[in-house]
Amino acid sequence: MSKASDRAYAEIRRLILAGDALPGTPLTESALADLSGVSRTPVREALRRLESELYVVRTSSQRLFVADWDSDDYAEMFTLRAMLEAHAAGRAATRIDAKALADLRASNDRIIVAVTPDMPDVPAFLAENRHFHDIIIATAASPRLAAMLAALVEQPVVRRTAARYGRAELRRSAHEHGELIQAFAAGDAAWAGAVMTGHIRRAFHAFSAAEPAK
Amino acid sequence: MSKASDRAYAEIRRLILAGDALPGTPLTESALADLSGVSRTPVREALRRLESELYVVRTSSQRLFVADWDSDDYAEMFTLRAMLEAHAAGRAATRIDAKALADLRASNDRIIVAVTPDMPDVPAFLAENRHFHDIIIATAASPRLAAMLAALVEQPVVRRTAARYGRAELRRSAHEHGELIQAFAAGDAAWAGAVMTGHIRRAFHAFSAAEPAK
DNA sequence: GATTAGGCTATTGTATACAAATTGCGACGG
DNA sequence: CCGTCGCAATTTGTATACAATAGCCTAATC
Numbered sequence: 001m002s003k004a005s006d007r008a009y010a011e012i013r014r015l016i017l018a019g020d021a022l023p024g025t026p027l028t029e030s031a032l033a034d035l036s037g038v039s040r041t042p043v044r045e046a047l048r049r050l051e052s053e054l055y056v057v058r059t060s061s062q063r064l065f066v067a068d069w070d071s072d073d074y075a076e077m078f079t080l081r082a083m084l085e086a087h088a089a090g091r092a093a094t095r096i097d098a099k100a101l102a103d104l105r106a107s108n109d110r111i112i113v114a115v116t117p118d119m120p121d122v123p124a125f126l127a128e129n130r131h132f133h134d135i136i137i138a139t140a141a142s143p144r145l146a147a148m149l150a151a152l153v154e155q156p157v158v159r160r161t162a163a164r165y166g167r168a169e170l171r172r173s174a175h176e177h178g179e180l181i182q183a184f185a186a187g188d189a190a191w192a193g194a195v196m197t198g199h200i201r202r203a204f205h206a207f208s209a210a211e212p213a214k
Numbered sequence: 215m216s217k218a219s220d221r222a223y224a225e226i227r228r229l230i231l232a233g234d235a236l237p238g239t240p241l242t243e244s245a246l247a248d249l250s251g252v253s254r255t256p257v258r259e260a261l262r263r264l265e266s267e268l269y270v271v272r273t274s275s276q277r278l279f280v281a282d283w284d285s286d287d288y289a290e291m292f293t294l295r296a297m298l299e300a301h302a303a304g305r306a307a308t309r310i311d312a313k314a315l316a317d318l319r320a321s322n323d324r325i326i327v328a329v330t331p332d333m334p335d336v337p338a339f340l341a342e343n344r345h346f347h348d349i350i351i352a353t354a355a356s357p358r359l360a361a362m363l364a365a366l367v368e369q370p371v372v373r374r375t376a377a378r379y380g381r382a383e384l385r386r387s388a389h390e391h392g393e394l395i396q397a398f399a400a401g402d403a404a405w406a407g408a409v410m411t412g413h414i415r416r417a418f419h420a421f422s423a424a425e426p427a428k
Numbered sequence: 429g430a431t432t433a434g435g436c437t438a439t440t441g442t443a444t445a446c447a448a449a450t451t452g453c454g455a456c457g458g
Numbered sequence: 459c460c461g462t463c464g465c466a467a468t469t470t471g472t473a474t475a476c477a478a479t480a481g482c483c484t485a486a487t488c
Contacts, residue, residue: 002276002441028469039443041255044470048262054357061450062216062470076356083297142290143268148362216471242439253473258440275480276440 004038009046011036016055016066017156023068027056053151071208074157078204081152082197084145085133089180089196090189092139100139101184107132108177115170122162125170130158132177136196157207164206173199218252223260225250230269230280231370237282241270267365285422288371292418295366296411298359299347303394303410304403306353314353315398321346322391329384336376339384344372346391350410371421378420387413 012032015021033043047064050056057067092100107128114124133153137146165173176199183192226246229235243261247254261278264270271281306314321342328338347367351360379387390413397406 004442030469040470041442041444045262048259052266052361054361057357063450073358076358080298080301080358080362083301084294087294087297143271144287144290144294144366147266147268148294152358218472244439254440255472255474277480 002042005042005045008032008036008038008043009049012043012046012050013055016050021066023066025066027064027066053154074207075204077152077154077157078200078207081149082200082204084149084152085136085200086193086197088137088140088142088145088149089183090193091142091145092136093184093187093189093192095141096139096184096187100135101181103135104132104177104181104184107135108174108181111174111177112171115167115174118167120167120170122170126155126159126162129162129173130155136180158203161203161207164209164212166212169206172202176202216256219256219259222246222250222252222257223263226257226260226264227269230264235280237280239280241278241280267368288421289418291366291368291371292414292421295363296414296418298363298366299350299414300407300411302351302354302356302359302363303397304407305356305359306350307398307401307403307406309355310353310398310401314349315395317349318346318391318395318398321349322388322395325388325391326385329381329388332381334381334384336384340369340373340376343376343387344369350394372417375417375421378423378426380426383420386416390416 012027012035015035021027027047029040029043029047032047033040036043047056051058051064054067054069054073056064058064111125111128111132114121114128137149140146162170176195179195180192180199183195226241226249229249235241241261243254243257246261247257250257261270265272265278268281268283268287270278272278325339325342325346328335328342351363354360376384390409393409394406394413397409
């Protein structure tokens with residue numbers, strides 16, 4: 001997207017995720033425009049995007065408020081994500097070529113490097129994990145699916161999940177990626193889908209766990 | 215949505231669906247603004263919406279073109295719809311109350327009335343069918359799911375499907391609705407999901423059939 | 429003749445002014 | 459004291475002007 005629009009999007013999103021705007025807070029276009037230093041036009045576009053991602057909700061008279069996500073919302077989000085990513089993995093299994101398979105292997109090798117040390121490199125894990133999943137979604141070759149997943153996979157959620165993972169869980173994640181690669185190599189859609197379902201659902205339960213001890 | 219924005223949306227959509235703008239045709243905001251008699255601002259909003267529904271595609275430099283849907287795209291659309299509506303039916307089965315159940319029964323009774331005569335009332339069937347499915351989606355109580363399905367269930371597709379249905383298939387559709395109602399009454403999520411999957415996939419194969427003889 | 433650099437044109441992005449609509453407050457009447 | 463009507467202020471919707479940018483055409487040079 002464009003510059004001003006992106007800036008407004010990032011700023012409003014930050015506002016919500018940082019808790020500066022609590023659920024139920026009314027959002028007015030002009031206030032957000034002032035805040036993010038752009039005019040109302042790009043703010044409106046950013047708000048439409050945030051609305052489609054359910055960060056904000058709109059009343060019947062088009063007024064916007066910060067949305068309220070409860071644990072059921074997160075559960076539903078993970079359930080939908082598991083369904084759709086499993087479907088993507090299944091499609092990818094029947095479509096993958098040698099190059100994409102090599103890319104996945106290389107990506108997972110980098111993940112293994114990031115999680116093997118006693119102090120895992122979590123930022124590197126996150127970036128590479130995202131890349132790994134992106135390859136699969138691209139290989140699935142379904143623009144619809146890609147669009148839906150983009151609105152469903154929130155990076156803050158992934159980050160919190162990773163924060164709950166200890167070294168053992170991070171390594172297990174890499175191991176599951178390895179099994180996905182095997183399923184892809186075998187062209188086995190059902191296997192790939194099943195592994196992906198487990199992979200996401202395990203992430204869900206980590207996400208739902210209490211704050212880890214420091 | 216708002217008036218001008220809706221008008222632009224409807225006009226551009228009509229243009230594409232009627233075949234006046236073939237796949238690959240470039241779409242410029244000003245031309246569409248002139249065409250629909252509104253300014254570029256609401257046209258831009260309409261285009262964002264059409265883009266999210268994949269009627270139009272955007273190049274890296276933000277230029278828009280009419281999208282090209284092949285049979286694979288339709289197949290994927292029905293697959294996703296079957297997955298998501300089955301999930302919705304499953305959620306609805308565990309959440310439905312007496313009122314919604316009564317509404318579903320009343321709705322399906324009206325569908326039966328519409329499809330029973332020798333000359334079925336297809337427009338009435340379409341309207342009531344939509345209402346029936348909307349009740350289920352509302353009962354599923356998942357805004358995310360509702361938003362995704364809204365972008366997935368294109369009325370022209372439903373219309374074409376219905377056009378392929380003869381009197382027997384229309385009646386069978388009403389019968390499947392009846393079985394869904396039974397599954398809801400039993401609170402059986404798996405049953406409801408399975409029936410819905412079959413219901414949608416049957417629609418897919420009708421949709422894919424050749425033009426019916428006149 | 430092909431290729432590349434330059435500028436011109438078409439198109440999208442942003443800001444702002446104005447119009448429409450909705451909400452909330454306050455005054456008035458019951 | 460409660461309700462209702464209406465006005466004013468706030469907010470969203472639309473139009474338009476201007477800015478930035480990408481694409482294309484031309485021309486000049488190798």
